[in-house]
Amino acid sequence: MTDASKFTMFENRLTKVFRHLHKTARRQNITCYRVYDDDIPEFPFSIEIYEQYVYLAEYQRRHHMEEEAHEAWLEECIAVVSKVLEIPMENIFIKQRQRKENRQSQYEKLSFEKHEIVVQEAGLKFKVNLSDYLDTGLFLDHRTTRGMVRSEAAGKRVLNLFCYTGSFSVYAAAGGASNVTSVDLSKTYLAWAEENMHLNGFTGDAHQFVHADVLQYLDTLAPGSFDLVVVDPPTFSNSKRMKDFLDIQRDHVSLLNKVLAATSPGGLIYFSNNYRRFVLEEDQIKASSIKDITSQTLPFDFQQKMIRKCYRIIK
Incomplete structure (x- = not known):
């Protein structure tokens, strides 16, 4: 097959995928969504729209091109994306990433352009950074899960663990949570989470931001401290700031049982992770109910890609 x-x-x-997804997004009043994810092996991209901008991530593969040839090929790809999505080339931001991302690298700053914009989702505002990190600050695949948290948060004490930029915290507060505690090991992302909360008018002592190793933090909690907990950990983390490294397959039973101890009777936990070969050791988890809700939580723009697991757990 020729290059042309x-x-x-x-x-x-x-063109085909965008036409279909754009109609659905417009009908649902969604302005940030994924339009392409490695659909054709020769074009290993993830392409997401953030309102009037495009975030294009190239998965690193052996392409057998010299650097100059690769740059020219990438320019041509960007021209195609610009034409089909009708977004100017200067509004397209490009990153390279490994296919099996462990999400620890989201803490590593790659650039200092600081191209930040505020986008809307479900009537809420979120800051995204299109230039400086491997991820933009808003995981689009959890759009539906965030909505579930919002619908169940009224009057509840909510804990958001591994909170990243706090999008679940914003949804919980918007759903009428009595208080929201957001915990992360990164001061950068914790400050971003606080900024997202403030963007939506959620300020004051009811909303706490805790800089801590999650596993150590859980040991400090009194039984029944929270009614609704979101747990969305990285697959693997070996940050120097942690007491021990985290391996989600190895450690999920211990982690979830600690969360359950801190949850009130009948309390609810949303647990997700992006380890593709993850197996939940259900018989070792001290819960009254565990339901795999992965398929119900995948939004329209991720239907073809099983990129993570999600569970609804009741104490």
Whole structure:
């Protein structure tokens, strides 16, 4: 197949997918969504729209191109994306990432351009950074899960563990939570979470931001401290700031049982992780009910990609 025909194939695929997803997004009043994810092996991209901008991540593969040839190929790809999505090339931001991302690298700053914008989701505001990190600050695949948390948060004491930029915290507060505690090991992301809360008018002592190793923090909690908990850990983390490294397959039973101890009777936990081969050791978890809700929580723009697991756990 010639290069020209490959680019035509890419353009046709992107056009078809975008036409379908754009209609759905417009109907649901969604302005940030994924339009392409590694659909064609020769074009290993994830492409997301953030209102009038595009975030394009190239998965690192052996492409057998010299650097100059790769740059020229990438320029041509960007031109196709710009044409199909009708977004100017200067509004397209590009990153390179490993296919099996462990999310620890989200803490590593790659650039200092600081191209930040505020986007809307479900009537709420979120700051995203399109230039400086491997992730933008808003995980689009959890859009539906965030809505579930919002619908169940009224009057509840909410704990958001591994909170990242606090999008679940914002949804919980918007749903009428009596208080929201957000915990993360990164001061950068904790400050970002606080900024997102303030963007939406959620300020004051009811909302706490805790800089801590989650596993150590859980040991400090009194039984029944929270009614609704969100647990969305990285697959693996070996930060120097942690007492021990985290391996979610190895450690999820211990982690969830600690969370359950801190949850009130009948309390609710949303647990997710992005380890593709994850197996939940259900018989060792001290819960009254565990339900795999992965398929119910995948939004329309992620239907073809099982990128993470999600569970609804009741104490």
